[in-house]
Amino acid sequence: MIRIRFSAADFAHVRFSPRPAPLLELNSALLMMVRRDDGLLFGRWRRRMLRSLPRAVAPVGDLVPAGLAPAFLDIYDETLDEALDSPRAWRPDLVRAELERVYAPHPTAAPPWIRALHRGDAEAWQILRRAHRSAYDHALRPVWDQLSDLHQAEFTRHALTVAEHGIGHALGELVPGALFREQEWELDAPFERHIDVDGRGLVLLPTFHWTGHPLVCDQPDRPVVVTYAAGPGIPLSPERPAGADSAEAALAGVLGRTRLDLLLLLADEHTTSGLARQLGVSNATVSAHTAALRGAGLISTVRAGRAVLHRRTALGAMLVRRRGPAELQDRPGRRDHRDRQGRQDTV
Incomplete structure (x- = not known):
């Protein structure tokens, strides 16, 4: 068992590596x-x-x-x-x-x-x-492009879990056999090891080839790095699935289809009711999804008079790079509201 001890201040210094190493x-x-x-x-x-x-x-x-x-x-x-x-x-x-x-x-x-x-x-x-x-x-x-897409999906999954449930819950749910209690994080491993974060910070780094227990790097005067298995359990192949965009499918599986569609639209500023019309859902549904995305740092929201305007952040843009709202609007089953995009709508 690997036991990693946190102080109250250490929680502010847990971060997720934004890119694979x-x-x-x-x-x-x-x-x-x-x-x-x-x-x-x-x-x-x-x-x-x-x-x-x-x-x-x-x-x-x-x-x-x-x-x-x-x-x-x-x-x-x-x-x-x-x-x-x-x-x-x-x-x-x-x-x-x-x-x-x-x-x-x-x-x-x-x-x-x-x-x-x-x-x-x-x-x-x-x-x-x-x-x-x-x-x-x-x-x-x-396979690096696929690996980068998988990393982004795992990044998003973790960010949403932290936003909705807190860092302690996210650590406890990170890998099978993990447990977080009384400021101590337990990770299942075939040996005993005790580590104090002690103000150095902790970095979470998923890996998509390794399938064993978490690997911990604990070097003096450096952040503790926890590398954990996050892959699909099969070797990565350089061939992408025919007729499917694996990056979008991976993100949709993590975020949910509606939240991903919101991120795609929010390359430009939109109001809550404007998003609801674009997606064919209720204002309440949009409000719930934008709250989750905002909590994860993927979108920002500002009030302008009676209107509430949403736009994705740099983090949100990174997750959906090479995508744009036009792709969403051209999907079958979506209502065409191009003529309404210039209208400012109230909540």
Whole structure:
């Protein structure tokens, strides 16, 4: 069991990573490649990926002897280039300590490039950088768009749960087996570990390849990072479903169709009654949905005289990027109110 202790002030510093972390997701995929209890679907994917990985990826495996990974591989940067450079920023003495820790059972087994990395050799760092990029290009780049869509859907699900029920409830419902009580968050794991947030903040980061227990990174003077399995339980495929927009389907599954339609319309300002006419629902229904979206930070609402005007925020726009109200208006079954968009309606 992993137990994470919060103070009252720590709740204000729990945040959800706005984007997936390329090398953290890569590490999750590589971990799944070497697991033996991953079921039929992941088993087939694992065997296919291991057969097809280029030789340039091998140094990444050298860094994880016997399943132990050095802490400088816990990389949470949100862009690939920053992530590839991140391990080099570690202090040389800490890099040496981590390499000695993971190779302690068999110190003579370290390959020459690992020994060079232990000395701080610049070319050894370049070997690791090339290995990470090769692994990313082969295993993740083909599915990165899907992975980003899944991350946005999970981001929205969490934001709505926090808005409607509070952060404690959201943490308790984040993964199966989680429990939040008396300012302590319990996560199911096959070992005992106790962590105090202690003012450092906590970051929630979903991963869509890993299917095991939550993974926690607890480094001094840095936020605690909890990586948890949030994927569909099957390997991601570079092929998108035929005749369907998987991003929109994922968001609709999380938000609900009406809330997603509201977000699509609110690229422009609309009143409550204007939205109700566009969607063919009652003003009360729109008010309930806009309250939930506003609580999640996805839309903003201002009063202008007798009118109440809604518009999506930057966060809401990020969730529905590459979509627009025209798509919604052209859907079958929607009434055409283009001629009314310029009218200002009261609540």
